[in-house]
Amino acid sequence: MKDSIRLFVAATLPEDLKQRLQHQLEAFRHPALRFVPPQNLHLTLYFIGNVPLQQLPAIRQAVGEVAQRHQPFTLDFACTEPGPKPRHPRLMWARFAEQEAFASLSRDLTAALAPAPPKQRKAIPHVTLARFRKDMPAPMDLPAVRTEAPLQLEVRAVSLWQSELASPHPVYRVLETFRLG
DSSP states (O other): OOOOEEEEEEEEHHHHHHHHHHHHHGOOTTTTEOOOOGGGGGGEEEEEEEGGGHHHHHHHHHHHHHHSSOOOEEEEEEEEEEETTTTTTTTEEEEEEOOHHHHHHHHHHHHHHOSSOOOOOOOOOEEEEEEEEEEEESSOOOBBOOOSSOOEEEEEEEEEHHHHOOOOSOOOEEEEEOOOO
16 A cells, blocks of 8 residues: 655646647647646645655645635746756747746745745746656757747646646646635
8 A cells, every 4th residue: 555645736728728728839849848738737826745544634625725815826937948958958948937826825834734834935836738858958959939929827726636647747636626715
């Protein structure tokens, strides 16, 4: 029997947004890129990691309590680009404009779920669309792609997700969803 579970907190994406974001990747066909399957696309708020299975009820309760303290919000799409460091990218992400409601929710989840006081870090709202392979050099000339039509993500709930490492991609499963507000 497995005695630990790998978890993270994220917002799910509507299918139409997944399709529009994946369409952005057409500008980035490169052999060093490994695309994230559509069913794995999400907006991460806090990565918990491996925890003992007996902690799951307390984690569920903590996520639910944090969700109740925050109101729904909408993120505006900024661009699809290499990140998090453009000169040394690890991934291609759909980055959304910074917003205090997202940052506050991310900070609150971190405070409630981190095993030790975390280092202060800036939470950047994004959806990982592809990762660079580690056995190939990342291209240095990839553009940032924007859309002409506005693209938004309404965050009305957060979910506790389980991540099982597998090849070629991890398998994600939503364990429970908590409405904001």
